[in-house]
Amino acid sequence: MDETTQKIKAFIVEEFMPDVPVEDLDDDFDLLTGGVVDSLGLLKVVAWLEDEFDIGVDDSELGPDSFRTVAAIKAYVDQARETAHAE
Amino acid sequence: MALTAPTGEWTDEQKSLRKSLSQHFEALNAGHLEDDAANRFNRDKWQLIRDSGVIRIPFAEQWGGLGHDVLTLVYVLENLGYGCRDTGLLFALATQVVSAAIPLQKFGSDDLKDRYLSRLIDGEIISAHAISEPNAGSDATAMITTATEDGDEYILDGKKIWITSGPLADIITVYAKTGTAGGAAGITAFLVPTDTSGFHVGEPIEKLGLNTCPFCELEFRDCRVPKENMLGKPGAGFFILEHVMNYEILCIFMMMVGEMEERMERCIKWAKTRQAFGASIGSNQYVAGKIVDMKIGLENSRKHLYDTARRFNRGRSVTTEISMAKLITSEANVASALSAIQIFGARGYTREYGLEKGLRDAIGAPIYSGTNETQRVRIASMLGL
Ligand SMILES: Cc1cc2nc3c(=O)[nH]c(=O)nc-3n(C[C@H](O)[C@H](O)[C@H](O)COP(=O)(O)OP(=O)(O)OC[C@H]3O[C@@H](n4cnc5c(N)ncnc54)[C@H](O)[C@@H]3O)c2cc1C
Numbered sequence: 096m097d098e099t100t101q102k103i104k105a106f107i108v109e110e111f112m113p114d115v116p117v118e119d120l121d122d123d124f125d126l127l128t129g130g131v132v133d134s135l136g137l138l139k140v141v142a143w144l145e146d147e148f149d150i151g152v153d154d155s156e157l158g159p160d161s162f163r164t165v166a167a168i169k170a171y172v173d174q175a176r177e178t179a180h181a182e
Numbered sequence: 183m184a185l186t187a188p189t190g191e192w193t194d195e196q197k198s199l200r201k202s203l204s205q206h207f208e209a210l211n212a213g214h215l216e217d218d219a220a221n222r223f224n225r226d227k228w229q230l231i232r233d234s235g236v237i238r239i240p241f242a243e244q245w246g247g248l249g250h251d252v253l254t255l256v257y258v259l260e261n262l263g264y265g266c267r268d269t270g271l272l273f274a275l276a277t278q279v280v281s282a283a284i285p286l287q288k289f290g291s292d293d294l295k296d297r298y299l300s301r302l303i304d305g306e307i308i309s310a311h312a313i314s315e316p317n318a319g320s321d322a323t324a325m326i327t328t329a330t331e332d333g334d335e336y337i338l339d340g341k342k343i344w345i346t347s348g349p350l351a352d353i354i355t356v357y358a359k360t361g362t363a364g365g366a367a368g369i370t371a372f373l374v375p376t377d378t379s380g381f382h383v384g385e386p387i388e389k390l391g392l393n394t395c396p397f398c399e400l401e402f403r404d405c406r407v408p409k410e411n412m413l414g415k416p417g418a419g420f421f422i423l424e425h426v427m428n429y430e431i432l433c434i435f436m437m438m439v440g441e442m443e444e445r446m447e448r449c450i451k452w453a454k455t456r457q458a459f460g461a462s463i464g465s466n467q468y469v470a471g472k473i474v475d476m477k478i479g480l481e482n483s484r485k486h487l488y489d490t491a492r493r494f495n496r497g498r499s500v501t502t503e504i505s506m507a508k509l510i511t512s513e514a515n516v517a518s519a520l521s522a523i524q525i526f527g528a529r530g531y532t533r534e535y536g537l538e539k540g541l542r543d544a545i546g547a548p549i550y551s552g553t554n555e556t557q558r559v560r561i562a563s564m565l566g567l
Contacts, residue, residue, distance in 0.1 A: 130365065134365055134366035138563075139564060151497040154421050154424070159368075159420070
């Protein structure tokens with residue numbers, strides 16, 4: 096597991112699924128449909144991503160799919176880093 | 183007196199934009215108590231707002247905007263809040279800036295911008311936004327108004343309530359559930375002209391304050407909206423609403439800071455001249471202390487709002503900051519309005535002095551833009567509680 100994914104999983108588990116071992120959280124587990132991350136949770140994830148990865152979160156690009164799974168969040172972080180790098 | 187300049191480096195252009203509004207104060211204030219008593223939105227004053235160009239400030243020049251950032255906008259609005267006593271009109275102005283034009287500029291397609299943006303920022307067409315429902319207020323994500331995909335259209339069905347400027351609006355940003363996804367993930371925003379078939383606008387609902395800006399109920403029955411009228415992506419409504427609410431709070435509450443400053447100045451003047459027991463009432467520490475608390479409340483609000491606006495301007499998230507700024511300012515304004523009435527005694531209690539209107543207008547703020555209780559819940563959640 097790469098470092099970014101590891102960090103995202105650790106955050107999600109600590110904040111939203113404290114009873115679940117990190118290794119049990121699949122990259123593709125649907126965090127939204129299962130109600131794991133609710134509306135306040137989404138805001139928390141956004142604020143954490145900004146702080147942890149020092150990325151600006153452009154909300155014009157945001158939709159629920161950006162945060163549906165750990166894999167989607169990781170893809171979002173990668174893209175934000177790429178954009179920041181290109182600027 | 184003139185409004186205290188907030189800390190920060192302001193360019194000559196920003197300063198002159200802020201000052202330019204002062205020329206309209208007298209006309210904006212003429213007859214405002216009568217308009218309030220008659221629950222009347224004053225079209226002539228709306229024209230003045232349009233002519234002042236204030237709606238144009240945060241929009242791109244391509245659409246007829248002035249191309250300024252949110253910090254400039256709130257810097258100018260603070261002065262308008264200071265000079266204009268028609269708080270309902272200012273509420274309609276803030277709604278005009280944030281409800282449709284802001285999300286359209288950021289999330290809308292070019293085609294949709296071509297159709298509406300220039301007219302919105304000119305003020306020629308009036309806008310509103312519809313989130314709240316009879317059974318989903320604080321918990322907006324529990325809304326049940328649906329938008330069902332059907333070919334090239336979405337069909338809206340449901341009810342909205344407490345829609346500021348609803349009775350006046352030509353176009354409304356409607357937040358509705360698309361698909362079956364629950365919670366925040368299933369909300370989508372649409373720009374809907376009020377003359378669309380199946381769109382029913384209710385009568386103004388009488389309320390305590392902000393009486394020069396009406397609100398009402400809306401109903402959608404088989405109301406068909408072209409897909410192109412969607413703002414952002416399907417399901418992105420929650421993020422759009424967050425963006426809009428940040429703007430809304432910065433705009434409305436910064437005007438409130440100006441209002442608090444003007445009210446405090448009135449109180450100082452009165453406390454220095456009104457005599458009781460052979461001395462000015464302001465020489466009494468109970469009275470002076472109230473004015474000191476007004477000063478602390480307004481400076482605290484100003485600082486939080488400008489700090490939040492700066493952070494927001496840098497593209498950073500302001501989830502905790504905006505909640506704190508909203509809470510602090512709305513509570514400071516209610517306290518300031520109550521103190522002013524007390525300091526003016528029976529005069530403060532009369533319609534003529536306008537201070538009771540200040541209190542009636544202030545009481546709405548802990549409710550709208552996310553109740554103060556839900557703001558506290560947000561802050562607690564951000565703290566991991
Ligand atoms: C002047 C004004 C203008 C408005 N303009 C608009 C508009 O343009 N568009 C629009 O869509 N809406 C608008 N609203 C509606 C506004 O957004 C709602 O009134 C607000 O979200 C609260 O919803 P509610 O009134 O249904 O209260 P409820 O949700 O029924 O709440 C009632 C009380 O319970 C408290 N409460 C609820 N849940 C919790 C909790 N979890 N913890 C602690 N306390 C809780 C609330 O804080 C409140 O004090 C406006 C309201 C006002 C007063």
